[in-house]
Amino acid sequence: MGNQTIYFKKKPRIVATSTIAGPKECQGIIGRYVETALSDDMYGESTFEKAECKMLSKVIHGAISNAGLQRDDVDMIVSGDLLNQIISASFAARDFSVPFLGVYGACSTMAESLAVAAAFVDGGFCRRVVAATGSHFASAERQYRYPLELGCTRPPQAQWTVTAAGGALVAGEGDGVKITSATLGKVVDFGVTDVNNMGAAMAPAACDTILAHFRGTKEDLEAYDLIVTGDLGALGSRILKDLTWEKGLDISANHVDCGEIIYNVIEDEFQGGSGAGCSAVVLNSYLYSKMMSGAFKRILFVATGALLSTVSSGQGESIPCIAHAVTLER
């Protein structure tokens, strides 16, 4: 397109959200905003994966009921997660007799699903769509890294997969936060092979999409209260600021990263939070609340994803990454 940004003329809006988070996550900034605060991250289930799925199902249901709707009022669910074959999303969708569009964008899923939901509503294909995603520390650890029981030491560049989920109901009308554009990302690979350093791998993708957004829309940086990235963490966030600065765009004054801010007290998280649930819960609880109250009027929400698998890394591949952005306005 030359221009990666698509515009939503009818301004579909997020009329309701729903969020859930684990006990560790609720100690941080989202604690006062999250809808359901878990005291036990097993959530009454027998496995981590079932707990993750239940969390996702809970926020999909919550987004619908918080909008004062029934599931019959919803035309589509767009969802995905980090687990192989996105089982959390697929099994959660089984609970709803609603058409389901499975997406995979790793930790960029919240932005990807919002962009797809907005396109289907703005295009006149659906009236209401739920966009949702989530992640769970324990299911991610054993799938991507090591069994928790091994007690492996984490390197200092590592991040901590957030146990949380967030869902948004996107509708063609009603009061809410408007989605005015989406900048769909390209796959960017700077050759990073350290699977513990997701921030460094994903920062170039975030940079690419942010630059594409400002190049395409010809907007000023000042038009945004915040440039919010998904889960670059503290190190990745610094790299992003350097990369954009080198390209002539100094985002340092109004950039914030969900992974960097989600945990108050850094114990084992090192660079902060990661996972699809990280940006999903921060956006749909804290940021949504601040936008609805008028504290933030315009946000560029840029969720980033690392598109690796254990097989690709095992075969010596580097980590291709992606970032999708949506413009949110109140």
Next chain:
Amino acid sequence: MGNQTIYFKKKPRIVATSTIAGPKECQGIIGRYVETALSDDMYGESTFEKAECKMLSKVIHGAISNAGLQRDDVDMIVSGDLLNQIISASFAARDFSVPFLGVYGACSTMAESLAVAAAFVDGGFCRRVVAATGSHFASAERQYRYPLELGCTRPPQAQWTVTAAGGALVAGEGDGVKITSATLGKVVDFGVTDVNNMGAAMAPAACDTILAHFRGTKEDLEAYDLIVTGDLGALGSRILKDLTWEKGLDISANHVDCGEIIYNVIEDEFQGGSGAGCSAVVLNSYLYSKMMSGAFKRILFVATGALLSTVSSGQGESIPCIAHAVTLER
């Protein structure tokens, strides 16, 4: 929506396709229609996964060049595959500097990606989108079942994952096969737990989407030359015919299943082909050719997917399935 079917008023069309298939697949009906016939299903690569990725990259490139276009003319690639974290699609997209939307619908991916591509083109968000998917027998076997080296005996209800890929270039204008509607499927789970019997697991999802299509559009079965399912195989295909017949819709006269017809000689394939590449290669080679020549004027293409993972099955879950349909017209 009550109605699961969305209509594309501007009738986006498939203006070009590209296909590739392994030596076993090329012995069958697609042999005369496939663009690239491999003599070796390693495709010059060192691993099955890299071969699968290269196949997908080849058909994305092929769909673009067969339309007489350059990659800069394409606004988006919509793709997914069967591998964990859809690495074939993500790594293939790395070769193209084009916005990428990763989707996951297991073997329903060809229909899902076509529906998303058509919606983005019809909604005026993109001018040209590539929809593509593929699968590889060897990478699927070792991920979902057993290492090939074990030489496990396959049960008679099993299917054979097709080594193939197919891509379609969907554009707002030009000569081609029109996509006039899409019926997005719900997740349907009839409680089947036999991971070797995908046909039985997926048939109820196909039935659900086909019934939703005819209920929503109020069209006659006779309006279609063919009702094409993705990869139910011989057994699943018979189950689908029974299920639809019980609901008062007798599709037996014009139903065909890509998995059932793809292999001429049944050796180890038992119920036929499966995998995301199965319906992708049959649609984009044989069926596309027959539609362009006018032999088929109207097809309901219903690709089915089994949304399980080895983890979900290991945790005692049944197999949730989905089917997405697109109406193709010449």
